[in-house]
Amino acid sequence: MGTYATCRGVRTGATLWRATADGPEHHIVPDGVMDLMWFQGRLVVAGPDTRVYDVQAHTDQVTWGLQLAPGLAYALFGVPADELTDRRVDLSELVTPQSDWGPEGDVAASLERVFLDLWTRAEPDHTSLRMAASLDRAARAGLSVRSTARQHNLSERSLRRLSNRLFGYGPKTLVQIHRFHHALHLARAGAPLGEAAATAGFADQAHFNRETKRLTGTTPTTLL
Template sequence: METGGVSQVGEPYRERPALLPGAALWTRTAEGGEYRILPDGCMDLLFMDDDLVVSGPDSRAYTGIADAGTRYAGIRFSPGAAPDYFGVPARELLNERVPLRELWSPARSRRLLDQVRSAPVPALALDQAVASLAEEPPDRLITHVLRSVRSGMLRGGAGVISLASSVGLSERQLHRRCLNAFGYGPKMLDRVLRMNVALDHARTGAALADVAALHGYSDQAHLSRDVKALTGLPPGTLLLR
């Protein structure tokens, strides 16, 4: 991924930190044809096709087709942060793309859409609007769960039990809270986040066997199986794209 400012025509993808803490502002100009979005544990608010669309968390790669030159702008919320903003549990949006007007009142969604549509740079207007409308502080429990998952805590035999105990919940209660916040349970969240970190490492040119060992996979075959299950492609093919 390339970081920096808002993209212009001829710059397929750019992203930078958003005004909302923990979120990212990104823009993309389609090169035409099929595209593949990998699951990353996040939810996005997109300005696309002159409308605002909520992209729910994915448990598998999302594939679509866009005409060359189609432009997108989006806010990618950090994992677990978007449900409070949209007022909908993440599990209800799993693997879905839903117009914002179906989640908010018509008047509220229209105000935001008009604000973004009329701006000289829609991406910047979207960034400012999301930051101004986000009122709820981060859920400390969800923040703790996310930090624990990212640390690799769940990869031991008693990982989920230990995590549930650390926040004073049963495993079932923890699973339900994770479904509402992330769209899936803690084990699936760990698979998705670990895969993305491993692929980022592999994009540096590191050997897949070394990537697998460093990121807690039992071997390269384990890494390959997990990547293919979540993305539909083996890592070698995916990295070439």
């Protein structure tokens, strides 16, 4: 979505970011996370994506957001992540808004205030958040469903249910999305596509191409 910058962290598990639109149409690719953001004058929850999400915006329009740590969206909103998959939902549809949630002056500070209010209301269980973080690390490491379930003393069926609730999709899909982003990051850093694919865990560059096409509708070369 044009210029994108991570600004600073919020103590309780979110990262503040700002994006500036460089044109009227933008394509947001799946990234395995959920966000709370000020977008076009509204507080919006961006659910987990399984495909490209198209956004209309004015050139130079600024969007502020908080990228939520694994499992935190479920803790704050009380809604399973898979109910928000491939959706953008007004925050007021999920929780009762406070009167002082409007963006006054410093939009970033207002967004953090909303987040901390949600945190205070929800009092998230740290054990559950640690489990979500561990599952996310396992996915980033490319562990199989069986290995991840064994590592966390879960049945594969229980792991899939938990993953759907915390991330919006099963552990296999989460692995695929993280692997795609790892390869894309390496390629953007200058690695040849074949090397980036192999390092990220793809069988070969053709495998990377197929997964990129499935997730984004285009090729790695076009994305780069």
